[in-house]
Amino acid sequence: MPGNGDATNQVTATVDAVSEALLSGRGWLHPAASLTTPTGRTPLFSPAITTDERHILPGTGAVIGWTSTAQPPAPVGAAAVRRILERLGPGPEPTADALHLPVTAEPAPADPRPAFPRSPPHRPPRPAPDPGHPGVRVRLAIPAVFHPLLVPGDADALAAHLIETAEEVLAGAPGTARRDWATVTAATTDAARAAGTFFAGLCRLDLAGRESTASLVAAVIPAAEPPTEAREVELPCGPATVLVEARTTPVPAQLSTDGRRRLIGTAAALALIPLPDTQVLALQLSTPHEQDWELYAAAFAGILHSIEIAWPGPPPPPKTPNPPRAPRPHPPADWDPWGGTPTTPEPPNPPRARAPPSTSPRRLGPLELTPPSRRRQTTSSGARAPDPRASPAHPPQPRTHRPSPTGGGWRTGRGGGSRAPRRMPPVPPKRGTSAGGHRRAPDARDPPPRTGRHPHQPTQPQPQPRTTTRNKPRLTPAAAPAHPTQPPPSPPPHTPPPRPTPAAPEPCSRRTG
Template identity: 90%
Template sequence: MPGNGDATNQVTATVDAVSEALLSGRGWLHPAASLTTPTGRTPLFSPAITTDERHILPGTGAVISWTSTAQPPAPVGAAAVRRILERLGPGPEPTADALHLPVTAEPAPADPRPAFPPLTTPTDRPGPHLTPDTPGVRVRLAIPAVFHPLLVPGDADALATHLIETAEEVLAGAPGTARRDWATVTAATTDAARAAGTFFAGLCRLDLAGRESTASLIAAVIPAAEPPTEAREVELPCGPATVLVEARTTPVPAQLSTDGRRRLIGTAAALALIPLPDTQVLALQLSTPHEQDWELYAAAFAGILHSIEIAWPGPPPTPEDPQPTKGTPVRIPPADWDPWSGTPTTPEPPQPTKGKGTPVQIPPADWDPWS
């Protein structure tokens, strides 16, 4: 995906590749209904949500947030890998470079472009919320809670603890080495994802009539750029957006494959770009290697787009016209006034000077010189 989808492309493709190599055919799957549960239109900027951490809102889903005033996270990947190995047992200490990660998915022009459900133009488009008392731009959106978050705020200990707990859930019943390997590889890719502006990376694993189906979801804030030429413009409740849907191929590095051979998997993906008031762009991308299930995931992605809410303080106030000065008028004294000689007096207006020559008497108006 060219243009300003490159950053989210790499993060999404990497999650897909790691999932395909280390999770496929293993562990526990969620029922399909956990993805299709309808989400409500509960206002996301409400007193019920006070932090930017992932928050479960009943009847809505998992609410995720981003704030422009937040400090950039420090690198934690390498330290988290070591913490995981300390708790799950010794093993290889992977690095992103050694695993040839992140990877980039390439468009598959020969394949038909996946369909996407129509995004109807909202009759009531509120646009960004104006919050003059809160600095910075804020974004919130609701996603199905079935997407396991792979990034969490905090230090290396917090990330290691979260990935170990997630591995115990998604790889329930699998050998302990499988949980260790997935958790360490995922930790090793964390810093690259954060550097790309990603504030949420999630993995979904479903049971569709006894068949495994997976998808990844990425949310990032990236610098503004021209959208891909193939993208189409849409209207969302939060404002205008562009959406690109395409088939593509994602590489799985040989270093992750059990047979040591690099291979390609076909995926279907959707990228949405929503301009933010601070000249940045909110980028959302969903991808699945199970293209036969695209219709299911596309409908979920459309629901996520409709849930987006944006808040900002508004434009800076424009300077107002100067108001007339209030108070008692002050009289300016003449330039030659001596403050020690008393109160200045207003000078008398100049008197007309007397003319020279013989005075002339003006006759009355009814004077008849011939009488």
């Protein structure tokens, strides 16, 4: 791959070639569900992750990172090979030059261009600049099924890690197979680190009883022009360039069992993400099993959407210290906290000179509603004249508040004071009784007795007795009388019979004798 994909291309092609030559058909495989486990939205820049080492977060996967301020690692490949031989037994000490490693994959002549999934609709917000840490920091989450092949540290740490990985990947295989794979992988670590790679992983899956492998590489490389065949995509961390193509990867004759060089077809995807410090984050996934490309492409898309980038933004503005508060004035010695705020007493106002009384006659103005008979009588000197009623025979009575006749309050104010008692209208006496409730003799001025009807209601005719036509012959039009029918005479008005006059009692005679 031309341009800035050469570094990741060599690492992935080398991992694929070593895996195809030394691991194919042997070892232990992971279930396919371990690759498609959904990852969560846990923030990768959390207090639990303080270094760039690989961390396993439940529900998220393996979190890896890179920091621009980290020192470049020293070559440890040759020393790690010797440590592995010391622990797994003697054998040939391989070198990268002797094995013709690393190798580079070339574009396939047919170039079928495998499809790449589109970006998912959900996009979390981009991380903001982090002024608290110097340099650029990168975090991304990958499926935990990828076995890391690079670890930070010295030769002893690398040798211990590769031996442990060989025992897991080649469980049940002979010890020489674990030794050969661990020593060859350790011999290629220096070239991968020199190319800016901070993660290289290997994945081995069991797909319905069939073996399937893939390699994943993450590196930070200098910026360069992206490939012309790539297309731009928008990721949560920013814009990126993605290139998907088919390749052919050579397997050196020194690694093959028959001693012959051969080519294998692979499908690869490369993503280039620019960083704020004029560098590029390159991620590449490759698999020699092109029939499983859709499975690996979906996992690669999830890795791209988990990338988080932080960089030192502009320093925050300095906080302006609050101005010191002015000291509060002390209250005077005679200040009462319960008496309110002390105030400075004002000087008393000088008495105003009263104008001399006017000798001109007063006129009744439009607002003077007091009649002249109730005005105060004054003398010529302005003094009030004595009241002729003020005598020992008529002592002055104290003024009292009188309730308003309407019951709306006292005269001194609207609604002030207590209300006057409500007076009920007098009840008229019953007919035939006096004011005291005693019966009296009927009078001509008494109203007429009630007869059950209104006095002005006209007299209605009395109902006529009903006559029945039972057992009587009916009249037909032929038997009807010739003379016209006259209305029946109205009955005379009903006159009540006169009341009988009681007879005078006979005098009683006392019988003697």
